[in-house]
Amino acid sequence: MTTISIIGTGNMATAIGIRAARYGHTVEIIGRDRTKARAAVETIGDGAHVGTYGAEPNGDLVFLAVLHQGAVEAVRDHGDALAGKTLVDITNPFNDDGTGVVTTEGHSVTQQIAAAAPPSAHVLKAFNTTFRDVLAQATPLDVLFAGHDEGARAQFAAFARSLDLRPLDTGGLEMTYVLEWAAILLMGLARNGAGWDVSLGAQIR
Amino acid sequence: MTTISIIGTGNMATAIGIRAARYGHTVEIIGRDRTKARAAVETIGDGAHVGTYGAEPNGDLVFLAVLHQGAVEAVRDHGDALAGKTLVDITNPFNDDGTGVVTTEGHSVTQQIAAAAPPSAHVLKAFNTTFRDVLAQATPLDVLFAGHDEGARAQFAAFARSLDLRPLDTGGLEMTYVLEWAAILLMGLARNGAGWDVSLGAQIR
Numbered sequence A, B: 001m002t003t004i005s006i007i008g009t010g011n012m013a014t015a016i017g018i019r020a021a022r023y024g025h026t027v028e029i030i031g032r033d034r035t036k037a038r039a040a041v042e043t044i045g046d047g048a049h050v051g052t053y054g055a056e057p058n059g060d061l062v063f064l065a066v067l068h069q070g071a072v073e074a075v076r077d078h079g080d081a082l083a084g085k086t087l088v089d090i091t092n093p094f095n096d097d098g099t100g101v102v103t104t105e106g107h108s109v110t111q112q113i114a115a116a117a118p119p120s121a122h123v124l125k126a127f128n129t130t131f132r133d134v135l136a137q138a139t140p141l142d143v144l145f146a147g148h149d150e151g152a153r154a155q156f157a158a159f160a161r162s163l164d165l166r167p168l169d170t171g172g173l174e175m176t177y178v179l180e181w182a183a184i185l186l187m188g189l190a191r192n193g194a195g196w197d198v199s200l201g202a203q204i205r
Helices: A011-022 A034-044 A068-082 A109-116 A132-136 A150-162 A175-194 B011-022 B034-044 B068-082 B109-116 B132-136 B150-162 B175-194
Strands: A003-007 A026-030 A061-064 A086-089 A122-126 A141-147 A165-169 A198-204 B003-007 B026-030 B061-064 B086-089 B122-126 B141-147 B165-169 B198-204
Touching: A003 A011, A011 A026, A011 A034, A011 A132, A026 A034, A061 A068, A061 A150, A068 A086, A068 A109, A086 A109, A086 A150, A109 A122, A109 A175, A122 A150, A122 A175, A141 A150, A141 A175, A141 A198, A141 B175, A150 A165, A165 A198, A165 B175, A175 A198, A175 B141, A175 B165, A175 B175, A175 B198, A198 B175, B003 B011, B011 B026, B011 B034, B011 B132, B026 B034, B061 B068, B061 B150, B068 B086, B068 B109, B086 B109, B086 B150, B109 B122, B109 B175, B122 B150, B122 B175, B141 B150, B141 B175, B141 B198, B150 B165, B165 B198, B175 B198
Parallel strands: A003 A026, A003 A061, A061 A086, A086 A122, A141 A165, B003 B026, B003 B061, B061 B086, B086 B122, B141 B165
Antiparallel strands: A122 A141, A198 B198, B122 B141
16 A cells, blocks of 8 residues: 555546545645635545645655646646656647647656656656546456656556556657557547447456 | 458468458458468368458458558558458557557557558458457457458457457557557566466456
8 A cells, every 4th residue: 555646636537536535545735726626535535635836746656647738837837746656647739629649759748757757756647548437446357557767667567467457568759659649549449439438458368 | 151351371371261251251362472371271271261362252251461561561462452442450560579559649550551452341450459369269359459440340359259359459550550559568568477368358347
C-alpha cells in the first residue's frame, strides 16, 4: 500500500482515485481549485485528502489528470517539487471530434511534459485507453502504458497489478505518441458497435 | 462457405489461406510469380488453387497480402477486374525499424488503394494487427478492422466470424490510418514483455 498523488479534480482523477482507494492505497488530490479538490476527495472517500497545488506531492507516483492543454502548465507550476517523482500522464490530445490527435510524432503530450519536468522526474503515459467508468469498476482490466525509464515502468506496473489491472508495457517515451493514437482506436471501437464499456487490451497465448 | 481470393504469396497470404481453408472456405492464391503461388497453394492444401494475376479474382472478398510498397501497383495491375469486389488491405507501412509508419494522416496505404481501385470496389483494412503465426492458429482471436462501406464491413465481419474470429469494427476508411499505428502498438507490446504471440484486442463488459 502506498500514497499516490493526483493532480486534477475531474472525472478521470476521481476514477483513478476511486480505484486506488478501493485497493487500499491512500489518495492525495491536488487541484488549483481547492473546492473542486475537496469535492473529488469526498467522492473518493476511503481516507483521500487534499494536497497543496504547487507543493511537493506526498506520493512518489503522481498522476497528471488534467486536460491535455493544461498538462505542461501544471508541471511547470510545480517545478522542482516534482523532482524524482514518477509522473503518469493520462491525457488525450483529441482533435475537436475525437477522430485524430493534435500532437505530432516526437511531440506527444507526454514528451512535452518530459521536456518541462525536472530532469530527475520520470514520465509515463497510461490510462488514456480506458474510459473512466470502466476504470472505476473493480473488474480485471488491461492497461497499456509507455514511458521513460525502466525503473519507473516497473514501479507503475507494480502499482497497476495492485489494482487488479494487467499492465501491458508498450515501450519507451517515443511510444507515448502511439498510445495517443490508440485512444482514437478506442473511440472508433466505442462508436462502431463495441459501446462505451470497451477497453483496449491484448490477447497473449 | 465461400471462395476468397488472396493476392500475394508470402507468409501472411499463407496464414490467411490456412485459416480460411481450415474453416471450410475455398482459397484462391494470386501471385505475379506463379511458382510462388503454387508453393503457397501446396502449403495451404484443402482445395486451394492458383488464380491468374491481373484477371478477375474468383472471390468477392479479395485480400491484398503483398508488401505495402507494392499494394497500389497490385491494384492497378488488376484494374477493372476488381470492380465490385471487397478489397481487404492487410499491409503495414512500417518504417525501417518498426517504430513508426511511413504514411501520413489521410493517406494510409488503404486510402491510397481506395484511390487506385475501381469506384465500385470497397476497401477495408484488417489483419494488420495480428502476427501471422497467431492468425494461422485456430484459437479464438480478435480482429480489428476499418474501411469503406457498411455493407463491405458487414461482409468482412461475417467472414471473420466464420473463422472463429471476433470482428471489431473501428469505423470508416479514415480509421485505417489509426490501424496502421495500432500495428506499431502491437510491435511495442511484443518487444516489451508480451512476446510474439500477442495480439491486439478489446475487453467489452
